[in-house]
Amino acid sequence: MNSKLALALFLLVTVGGGGLIGLSVETGGWYAALAKPSFNPPDWVFGPVWGTLYILIGIAGWRVWRAGEGKAQTLWWAQLALNFVWPPIFFAAHRLGVGLVVILALIAAITLFIAQTWQRERPSALLFLPYLAWVAYASLLNAALWWLN
Known part of the structure; x- marks a missing residue:
């Protein structure tokens, strides 16, 4: 497969998939009513x-x-599957x-992805550092929302 086409597909999967999930999961009334930290x-x-982050995730996926x-x-x-399954569990369910x-x-x-890519594909590991910080x-x-509600 052509490398540029593959990059476009990785970005489509991450940005498009994340966007579709974001649009399909209602966050309004229920989330607004939660006690927040x-x-x-x-x-x-x-x-x-x-x-x-989805752009960075897509580029890292393409690189590996x-x-x-x-x-x-x-x-x-694996991380993408977990990323995509979280919003329906949290917001919809x-x-x-x-x-x-x-x-x-x-x-x-x-974290495992970063550790796996640190030596042989460091740019991919570095692309995941902001993602790790945000997900942490x-x-x-x-956890705070769970505790407060």
Whole structure:
């Protein structure tokens, strides 16, 4: 497959998939009514942050595919599956505790991906560092929401 086409497909999967999930999961009334911790960001922050992160995630996925890093590719797909399953569990099913378990598994998958790519595909590992930081923050937020509600 042509490398540029593959990059476009990786970006389509991450940005498009994340966007579709974001549009299909209602976050309105139920989430607005939850007791929130003092460090809860304003709603407008989530879209730009996730949009940027999905671009970085897509590029990292493309890089490990292009480098033929099999284990890293498996970890990349695992983290993406966990990423995509969290919003319906948290927002649609209102399962904050289950969401916390999923997001902690997501942190583990991201961390394993970084560890796997650090030596042989460092740019991919570096692309995942902001993602790890944001998901760690989101995990803390998920835990606080679970605790408060």
